[in-house]
Amino acid sequence: MTDDKLTGLRKSIDKLDSEILKLISDRAKCAQEVAQVKQQEGRDAVYYRPEREAQVLRRVMERNDGPLGDEEMARLFREIMSACLALEEPVKVAFLGPGGTFTQQAAIKHFGHSAVCVPMSAIDEVFREVTAGAVNYGVVPVENSTEGVVSHTLDSFMDSNLKICGEVVLRIHQHLLVSENTRRDHITRIYSHAQSLAQCRKWLDAHWPMAERVAVNSNAEAARRIKGEWNSAAIAGDMAAEIYGLEKIAEKIEDQPDNSTRFLIIGNQEVQISGADKTSIVVSMRNQPGALHSILEVFQVHNIDLTRIETRPSRSGTWNYVFFIDFSGHIDDPVIRIVLERLGERANDLRVLGSYPKGVL
Numbered sequence: 001m002t003d004d005k006l007t008g009l010r011k012s013i014d015k016l017d018s019e020i021l022k023l024i025s026d027r028a029k030c031a032q033e034v035a036q037v038k039q040q041e042g043r044d045a046v047y048y049r050p051e052r053e054a055q056v057l058r059r060v061m062e063r064n065d066g067p068l069g070d071e072e073m074a075r076l077f078r079e080i081m082s083a084c085l086a087l088e089e090p091v092k093v094a095f096l097g098p099g100g101t102f103t104q105q106a107a108i109k110h111f112g113h114s115a116v117c118v119p120m121s122a123i124d125e126v127f128r129e130v131t132a133g134a135v136n137y138g139v140v141p142v143e144n145s146t147e148g149v150v151s152h153t154l155d156s157f158m159d160s161n162l163k164i165c166g167e168v169v170l171r172i173h174q175h176l177l178v179s180e181n182t183r184r185d186h187i188t189r190i191y192s193h194a195q196s197l198a199q200c201r202k203w204l205d206a207h208w209p210m211a212e213r214v215a216v217n218s219n220a221e222a223a224r225r226i227k228g229e230w231n232s233a234a235i236a237g238d239m240a241a242e243i244y245g246l247e248k249i250a251e252k253i254e255d256q257p258d259n260s261t262r263f264l265i266i267g268n269q270e271v272q273i274s275g276a277d278k279t280s281i282v283v284s285m286r287n288q289p290g291a292l293h294s295i296l297e298v299f300q301v302h303n304i305d306l307t308r309i310e311t312r313p314s315r316s317g318t319w320n321y322v323f324f325i326d327f328s329g330h331i332d333d334p335v336i337r338i339v340l341e342r343l344g345e346r347a348n349d350l351r352v353l354g355s356y357p358k359g360v361l
């Protein structure tokens with residue numbers, strides 16, 4: 001009886017899969033036609049359209065009635081679009097490596113598995129590869145909810161003309177990993193990046209107070225190292241566990257459960273309005289009292305939601321204060337144009353780093 005029921009249900013699934021298969025193929029053909037339309041734009045044709053992708057994903061989430069969750073459903077569509085884009089033009093993405101870092105996880109979350117991800121050993125190398133045209137886009141971390149701003153990334157923008165084309169926020173889950181050769185009853189060393197060791201400090205104090213904590217360049221490096229050591233474990237994320245074939249002996253060991261990192265997508269492209277956008281600017285002010293107030297006032301008067309403001313020391317004599325500011329809205333919104341005009345009148349210099357869709361997933 002149950003066997004009959006199972007067979008019947010599997011028949012239904014086979015039938016639905018055939019329909020899904022046909023629909024996905026039809027969608028892919030449509031994307032190929034889109035590519036032909038774009039090809040008419042000539043050599044500068046832009047295939048990846050962040051604003052459109054954000055709209056597609058938001059629509060899927062709005063229309064989803066379950067039983068799959070909105071994010072789960074959007075992730076499936078993320079992969080379908082990634083494969084469709086690869087048919088139009090394979091996208092190459094540089095990320096802060098080595099393979100297995102959270103930045104690679106963020107790159108895949110944003111572009112899907114069909115993008116070709118290339119590891120770089122430093123943030124400024126990611127900027128250089130995109131500028132040189134060796135890759136189409138780059139992914140760099142910009143702020144962590146526990147550790148704060150990644151100043152290297154902000155500083156790289158001061159020397160670059162690249163644009164921000166998108167953002168992606170990743171929940172950071174740290175796991176305690178071992179290799180198949182590890183003697184689990186005798187772990188004497190735990191490797192990880194210094195930030196990750198700090199993020200798991202209380203957990204380590206409670207569970208592994210005697211193990212030596214060794215800081216290395218990245219979590220992925222920690223995962224790679226323990227492959228050849230019997231008495232060592234690593235703290236790293238899912239991607240490192242997968243790439244290096246490690247086992248999680250304790251999951252989600254970070255002290256702050258809402259620990260997350262925001263990453264930026266950098267490229268050469270100006271992104272059109274998606275309907276829920278953010279703009280990032282960098283403003284330099286003269287060193288005089290009330291400089292910051294005079295900036296904030298413009299946002300307040302026009303009722304614009306500031307999402308972040310960061311001060312960096314100026315690296316040239318003419319720039320005294322440099323503020324990195326993120327706010328809601330797109331440079332093509334009439335009110336944002338006015339805000340930028342007003343800020344321009346008050347600032348020494350103002351540069352728009354980009355308008356881009358707010359992270360969807």
Ligand SMILES: O=C(O)C(=O)C[C@]1(C(=O)O)C=C[C@@H](O)C=C1
Pocket residue numbers: 031034035047048049050052053056080081082084085088
């Ligand atoms: O609408 C487009 O411009 C497309 O190229 C199609 C599509 C999609 O699969 O929906 C694919 C890639 C783009 O980044 C955006 C959307």
